Amino acid sequence: MSKLTRRDFLRIIASSGVIFGTGQVFAHTTYDTESALPSQIPIPPSLMLHSRHRWILPPILDYLLDNGYTGIHYADFENALLGLSALPDKPILISIDDITAVKGQNPTIIEYFGAMKDALVERGIKGTFAHITRPDLEQDDALWDELRAWTAQGIAFETHTAYHSVLGRRAMTWADYETEIITSATFITEKIGMPVRALVTPYGSGYDMATNTITPQVIQACEQAGLRFIVGIVNGRAPIRVPIQHNEVLYVGRVGPGVNNDVYGAQLEIEFWRTHYR
Numbered sequence: 715m716s717k718l719t720r721r722d723f724l725r726i727i728a729s730s731g732v733i734f735g736t737g738q739v740f741a742h743t744t745y746d747t748e749s750a751l752p753s754q755i756p757i758p759p760s761l762m763l764h765s766r767h768r769w770i771l772p773p774i775l776d777y778l779l780d781n782g783y784t785g786i787h788y789a790d791f792e793n794a795l796l797g798l799s800a801l802p803d804k805p806i807l808i809s810i811d812d813i814t815a816v817k818g819q820n821p822t823i824i825e826y827f828g829a830m831k832d833a834l835v836e837r838g839i840k841g842t843f844a845h846i847t848r849p850d851l852e853q854d855d856a857l858w859d860e861l862r863a864w865t866a867q868g869i870a871f872e873t874h875t876a877y878h879s880v881l882g883r884r885a886m887t888w889a890d891y892e893t894e895i896i897t898s899a900t901f902i903t904e905k906i907g908m909p910v911r912a913l914v915t916p917y918g919s920g921y922d923m924a925t926n927t928i929t930p931q932v933i934q935a936c937e938q939a940g941l942r943f944i945v946g947i948v949n950g951r952a953p954i955r956v957p958i959q960h961n962e963v964l965y966v967g968r969v970g971p972g973v974n975n976d977v978y979g980a981q982l983e984i985e986f987w988r989t990h991y992r
């Protein structure tokens with residue numbers, strides 16, 4: 715597509731009937747004409763899964779391989795935004811929620827999440843697990859050892875908070891945000907040996923859909939934890955303007971495998987995201 719002027723763009727919007735919300739960007743990658751570097755980078759399609767999706771993960775992954783996708787971590791996306799590395803042609807972020815390493819959970823964790831990890835590793839697709847730390851419960855160190863070993867196989871871990879709380883509730887104190895976000899991220903980083911880069915918010919909470927704003931304490935806690943991304947669900951699809959600031963916290967969304975929670979739904983959502991939010 716040839717470069718559009720702002721006037722062309724406004725004319726298209728006016729005639730298309732499409733309503734663009736704040737922060738939405740028109741669908742093509744733009745380039746800084748002076749440096750020839752990209753001035754914005756699309757957010758890769760980001761698929762949100764849970765252990766109940768373990769049966770549909772292998773065919774989803776086969777589809778991605780057949781269609782030229784490359785799995786990446788949030789750290790890879792961050793490096794691209796920082797200009798430190800380039801993204802593959804068709805990057806995809808796959809995150810699987812609600813893993814934990816508290817005592818007494820091991821057989822289930824290994825059976826369910828382990829099967830999903832194997833499906834990723836067997837295909838050479840990088841994936842991410844969103845971890846709930848539960849500092850009130852005894853941790854299973856053998857399970858932590860197992861999870862740490864997954865990182866050598868292309869698996870990353872991000873924080874999914876300490877208690878899987880709905881963030882942004884009025885009753886939450888700053889100490890709660892510290893526990894849910896900062897302490898959990900630090901703990902996972904220590905246990906796994908790789909820096910946590912993202913807060914994956916429980917239920918996509920901490921984001922006010924009415925005003926398109928993120929709970930200030932969530933942003934503040936992520937800043938203090940040195941996290942780059944707040945990973946919610948709604949919105950967070952428009953390309954990100956680069957270069958980003960050194961300690962900028964970015965909100966990005968995710969999508970589930972369609973309304974029917976099936977392979978076809980996942981394919982549709984991924985393709986829509988990749989082609990629409992550029």
Ligand SMILES: [Zn+2]
Nearest residue numbers: 811812916917
């Ligand atoms: Zn969850």
